[in-house]
Amino acid sequence: MWKRLTLIWSLVRGDAKVAWHAFRHPHAPGWFRAGVIGLGLYLFSPVDLIPDILPLLGLADDLVLVPLALHWLLSRLPAEVLQEARRRAAGQPAGDARHPGRAPLVKRVD
Numbered sequence: 001m002w003k004r005l006t007l008i009w010s011l012v013r014g015d016a017k018v019a020w021h022a023f024r025h026p027h028a029p030g031w032f033r034a035g036v037i038g039l040g041l042y043l044f045s046p047v048d049l050i051p052d053i054l055p056l057l058g059l060a061d062d063l064v065l066v067p068l069a070l071h072w073l074l075s076r077l078p079a080e081v082l083q084e085a086r087r088r089a090a091g092q093p094a095g096d097a098r099h100p101g102r103a104p105l106v107k108r109v110d
Contacts, residue, residue, distance in 0.1 A: 007059075011067050015067070018074060018082070018086050018089045019036055019074060020089075021084070021088040021089050022074070022082060025085060027080070028077070028081055029081075032076070032077060035073045036073065039066065042065075042066075
């Protein structure tokens with residue numbers, strides 16, 4: 001199972017980071033959050049569409065289904081949520097919605 005997860009992670013690394021930041025965005029739709037949770041449950045679930053016992057078909061369904069489902073979910077996000085998630089996934093500071101170039105102020109609490 002670990003080998004399967006590392007192989008899938010290498011395929012969807014960029015989209016998974018964007019999906020994580022979009023999932024945490026306050027304006028992310030509920031259907032997107034439900035889809036990401038469902039996809040995660042499918043990925044870690046022992047139940048597969050095609051069992052992993054079959055030599056190539058068992059892994060092939062995960063290698064095709066997970067990236068396609070993740071791409072499909074991301075393609076239906078509102079543009080502002082997707083843009084902000086991509087910015088955060090790239091490591092750039094999050095901008096204010098009214099002033100896209102400005103980073104938010106961070107208040108230090110002692």
